[in-house]
Amino acid sequence: MPLLELTDVHARYGQVRAVHGVSLTVDEGEIVALLGANGAGKTTTLRAISGMVAREGSLVFDSKPLPRKAEGTARLGITHVPEGRGILGELTVWENLKMGAYLRRDRKAVARHLDDVTSELPWLGQRRDQQAGTLSGGEQQMLALARARLSKPRLLLLDEPSLGLAPLIVEQFFAVVRRLNEEQGLTVLVVEQNANAALDISNRAYLLEVGRVALEGASAELREHEGVRKSYLGY
């Protein structure tokens, strides 16, 4: 049974339809990529999963239908790191991290988890009282990922994490994601315009065009696909 299964999902912003019948699956422990150009409906698909937009169709998580509201999906262990990182700018770095653990009740485990995360990324601890909005883009992305980890997600949704970031930072970021996937079996659905990075890190990928799935398959195969190469990989 896949962890997440979307069947013929439509999503809209008010009266404007952005997703027209998308079907995809994500198995536990996989990293799946959603590729496509601007406006293809990738972000909207993620938002449909996390409950931020109106949607129709079948969305099943862990054999149960997904709740309609974001507060509900978060409670099921779906952590969505939105486009632009969703940092709580006026709060401190530490407060952002604590908010990651908002839904958890095990205070001691949260404290330990915070320690673990800060020993991996010492700068987070050093800058704990800094206003999160004053961090650089790359730092905010790392903070967002650390915050997401604190929610102990069963499924991590990443929306355009490489947007606006230098290639080196993007590499570092995805290295952490890969490590989390390998060591802890973290399941990830990542939306990316940067097809290269996305295909590198994922097992499987779906290509969206104008709100529909145009192509799907193993990432290694899609890499070699001529259409994908020409339009999205640049060679």
Add this chain to the structure above:
Amino acid sequence: MTARRLVPGVVATLLAAAAVCVLPYFLSDTHEYRFAFVATFFIAALGLQILTGYAGQISLGHGGFMLVGAYVTTILSVDHGWNDLSTIPLAGLFAGVLGFLFGFPALRLRGVYLALATFAIPIALIALAKKYSDFTGGGGGKPLTRVLTGHEAYVTTWPIAGGMFVLGWLLLSGKLGRAFRTIRESEIAAVSSGINLALTKTLAFGISAFFAGVAGSLYAIIIGFVNPDTFQIELSLLLLIGVVVGGLGSLVGVVVGALFIEYVRLYAPEILSWVEAPFGSPLDPKRAGAPAAVYGLILLVVLFISPSGAAGLLRNAYKSLARRAYTLRRT
């Protein structure tokens, strides 16, 4: 504007004008008197509509400009022997200039901050009126030279109301009206289309204050007495509520608004009895405070059901009727 779009408006206006002319024959003197008040509220609400409905600047203080008009008329006619009706243009002008001047500091304020600032106008003016009691008669008020009958009040106010309506319509259908509406949509867009934001906004204030001044002047004349507390903040809020209930941006809506302001006050006890009935009427609906409670309640209901007011409802009704007529004709 094409002729076709003008037709409903012109027809409605002519019908309304005819109704106004004919009404006195059917009304008692008391009712004519009440209707005269409707006319004064109509003029003031018209001014507020120009400022808030068309130019998009919220004013919570238009009662203050009415106060100015009322006192100019009172002082000129009582202390300087002017004929009371002849003071009206001057009263309007005085209020208009004050409004124009207020427009300048107001330029730096947007939205709710502007609303906050306008809150200050009536309060400050009332305090000044009370302080300089030698001119104004202070808190006790000042009577005017004559007292009018209902019929006299009616025939004094409605022609002027009609004239002001035409004036407003002319102003709004021209370049100025379009400039106002652009500002309401987006100030940034207005500037990029070459509109002088500062001048246009201060003009909006000045013109709407002129209307309020005329209204205040008439109000003093038909009541025969002027008192600073009449123009407390409630009056300003009431004008705004009337404009919103009638429909922002709609001249027709102003009529509804003016009727609303005058008649809800009178029928509030009835409305409250009706609301109370299922609960066994624990409170006497005629007690003080009833009208205010009803105004607020109706405004809330309007905001929920039809935020574009009565005019919005009428427009939608007209549209769906027109659509039906069109499809009927085609089949």
Add this chain to the structure above:
Amino acid sequence: MAEFIQQVVAGLGDGAIYASLALALVLIYRATHVINFAQGEMGMFSTYIAWALITHHGWSFWPTFVFTLGISFLGGFGIHQAVIRPLQRAGELTVVMATIALLVMLSGLASWIWQPDEKVLDSPLVGGTWSVGTVAIPQQAVYDLLVVLGCVVVLWALFNFTKLGLALRASAVNPAASRLLGVRVPWMLSIGWGFAAVLSAIAGLLAASAQFVFTPTFMQVVIIYAFAAAVLGGIESPVGAVIGGLTLGVTINLLGTYLPGQITPDMRLPVALAILLLVLVFRPSGLLGRTLVRRV
């Protein structure tokens, strides 16, 4: 000198009342970006409820005080859920009009239910003076100051040291991101309105205790001072609101004492308004707020 100290303390007492209401305004503005024109009337209504409990039902003051704060919290919460939340989709003007509708409605309801005649609130928060050397410190002012500062401290602690406070702040800062973290944002915003209602109730109860008598319009003056204080301090700054309120209270009191000719009691309000206008025009972000740039 003694006179000066007395007037400063008295001013601080008045200022504490303005600060409480100003803080309510700031709280609501930070949470929902709405200026609640009805904030004063909400406090007025709460005060009438307390009055009715004490006078008609024989309750004693302190239980009434606590109960009234509780009811006010529920009232603020309810108003946000029932009125503000559904209308926010329709735009800023609609929400402003909704708060005006509430203002007018609450004002009318209070007159209707309890009558507009003068009432007296049987409160222990009045008092004579304490003599400290040659200075006669008004007890009233000290009580007002203590109550308000106490509330401010409690709220500050709640916002900065509790999980709820963190969630409240997060909801105000970035509602969408907070929802994704599992926060029930609409509830949080309503809780914010609840706290604001509590602060208004406190302002009302203190103001009614300070005056000999009160009527349904007694908070209209206070809300103007509170607006001035909130804007003076920066509409998004709670610290600013408190400092603004206290400063305003002291300033107006001193002006009234040392310039009795110009600043008669009738003129106090226009002076506050002049301050409000000056701040709005020359420094709309207030003394402690951030400057919002809007160059055209």
